[in-house]
Amino acid sequence: MSTYVIDGQELHIRDNRRNAPVALLIHGWSSSWFTWTPLLQALGTRYSYMAVDLPGYGRSPAPKHPITIEWYADLMAKLIEEASDRPVVVLGHSMGGQIAMTLALRHPMLVERLILLNPVVSGRLSTFINLFVAPHILLERTRLGGKILSYLENTPLSYINQLMKPILFAERAAISQQDYDRIRADARRPGQGAVRAACYEAMKMGDLRGKLKQIQPPAQVIWGAEDNTVPLRDAGAVADEWTEADLRLIPNAGHWPHFEQYETTMRYIASFLGLPILPSLPNAQVQQQRDLDVGEIAQFLSNTELGQDLSEAQRMRVAGLCHQHHFAPQDILALEDSSGDELFIVQDGQVDVLVRISNELGIEESRRVNVLMAGQIAGEMALIQGKGGRRTADLRAGKSGATVLSIDSRYLFALFEDDASLGLKLMQNLARSLVQRLRVQNWQLQLAEQRAEVHR
Numbered sequence: 523m524s525t526y527v528i529d530g531q532e533l534h535i536r537d538n539r540r541n542a543p544v545a546l547l548i549h550g551w552s553s554s555w556f557t558w559t560p561l562l563q564a565l566g567t568r569y570s571y572m573a574v575d576l577p578g579y580g581r582s583p584a585p586k587h588p589i590t591i592e593w594y595a596d597l598m599a600k601l602i603e604e605a606s607d608r609p610v611v612v613l614g615h616s617m618g619g620q621i622a623m624t625l626a627l628r629h630p631m632l633v634e635r636l637i638l639l640n641p642v643v644s645g646r647l648s649t650f651i652n653l654f655v656a657p658h659i660l661l662e663r664t665r666l667g668g669k670i671l672s673y674l675e676n677t678p679l680s681y682i683n684q685l686m687k688p689i690l691f692a693e694r695a696a697i698s699q700q701d702y703d704r705i706r707a708d709a710r711r712p713g714q715g716a717v718r719a720a721c722y723e724a725m726k727m728g729d730l731r732g733k734l735k736q737i738q739p740p741a742q743v744i745w746g747a748e749d750n751t752v753p754l755r756d757a758g759a760v761a762d763e764w765t766e767a768d769l770r771l772i773p774n775a776g777h778w779p780h781f782e783q784y785e786t787t788m789r790y791i792a793s794f795l796g797l798p799i800l801p802s803l804p805n806a807q808v809q810q811q812r813d814l815d816v817g818e819i820a821q822f823l824s825n826t827e828l829g830q831d832l833s834e835a836q837r838m839r840v841a842g843l844c845h846q847h848h849f850a851p852q853d854i855l856a857l858e859d860s861s862g863d864e865l866f867i868v869q870d871g872q873v874d875v876l877v878r879i880s881n882e883l884g885i886e887e888s889r890r891v892n893v894l895m896a897g898q899i900a901g902e903m904a905l906i907q908g909k910g911g912r913r914t915a916d917l918r919a920g921k922s923g924a925t926v927l928s929i930d931s932r933y934l935f936a937l938f939e940d941d942a943s944l945g946l947k948l949m950q951n952l953a954r955s956l957v958q959r960l961r962v963q964n965w966q967l968q969l970a971e972q973r974a975e976v977h978r
């Protein structure tokens with residue numbers, strides 16, 4: 523845990539303190555940093571994560587300032603400025619999602635991407651909450667009310683205990699008793715009654731309907747289909763107003779999809795962030811990656827054969843899968859007839875394509891058939907042939923060397939499976955590049971024919 527003091531407000535933060543891009547994690551109403559435990563290991567492979575205890579929750583003291591969603595958002599903006607020198611990925615759950623969206627609206631420069639789990643949009647919680655939980659919470663505001671309730675809590679009269687599970691989780695949710703107990707303990711933490719009541723009002727005041735379209739950073743919105751806390755009516759507002767957002771509904775999950783349906787939730791997040799842990803891969807390995815600037819790579823991809831016609835969010839996904847390699851002049855990237863497990867994109871310099879051809883004396887020599895420049899794809903032929911595909915030519919760095927991005931074909935195929943519309947666009951782009959090369963070759967053949975004619 524680290525402690526930050528921002529504007530005199532002490533903030534306790536669970537972090538992994540890596541020299542890597544920052545991911546800021548904002549929990550929801552009546553919760554704490556613990557909200558993020560299932561995701562921390564995977565996020566830690568690429569990010570320096572900061573799971574904050576919001577003022578008044580977990581170990582962070584209650585604020586002296588009146589609570590509004592805007593105030594929380596501005597405080598998070600100052601925290602980002604303190605912790606990072608570039609835009610950060612922001613994840614928000616429930617009320618934390620409302621804070622994250624408000625942050626992106628008020629400080630778009632600070633947010634690289636948003637991932638929102640069951641976010642509060644309208645501020646109107648479910649009827650369940652309004653009928654049973656809210657009166658309880660509003661009563662807690664006063665010291666006497668709080669005392670009476672904490673006494674009742676330990677008696678068979680405590681209806682809140684019985685109601686908590688169906689409100690928070692889906693009927694068939696896979697949640698362990700241990701996780702449930704911890705989430706419940708956070709929700710009922712003594713001494714937080716006043717903050718809980720203030721946040722209940724703040725969420726209503728922070729209504730984001732009508733503003734979603736103005737959110738600039740690419741966003742993924744994940745929702746448990748049986749959410750009884752933040753109703754799916756709010757997911758409807760996202761679908762209706764914010765068509766650029768990547769909205770995903772997860773069956774058999776309620777308000778805590780990352781606990782209830784970890785695999786599915788993680789697969790969506792991993793493919794959005796380009797984390798190398800798509801569960802459809804054998805062993806779902808968590809790999810340590812070199813820290814590339816994903817935003818910069820995504821920007822570069824917009825001018826490449828592979829990145830044409832992709833949205834910014836889609837380019838970010840592809841960028842997250844890229845590794846960067848530097849090759850000295852004449853270094854070999856791939857050998858003809860070897861198995862092809864990677865797709866390459868030339869980032870800088872040149873890559874020569876060499877085919878082995880037997881001359882009149884039957885001696886094999888390498889002939890350069892093409893030169894690939896920045897933005898062009900190489901290695902797509904083996905990839906398109908599928909498993910066991912072999913390289914059709916040697917690939918060799920040109921005279922001044924080459925910088926190349928590579929994508930492991932297993933990750934690329936996992937991405938195709940996971941996001942069919944992105945997969946289709948990428949396959950179209952690969953096909954387009956092949957068509958272009960065939961056209962050039964046809965034209966070169968015609969030209970050679972015409973020249974031969976003139977000499978005859």
Ligand SMILES: Nc1ncnc2c1ncn2[C@@H]1O[C@@H]2COP(=O)(O)O[C@H]2[C@H]1O
Binds near residue numbers: 902904912913
């Ligand atoms: N005639 C050609 N023109 C341009 N590129 C080629 C040609 N033949 C092969 N290649 C590239 O060289 C790569 C070698 O590996 P692949 O066969 O996987 O994919 C091949 C193409 O990207």
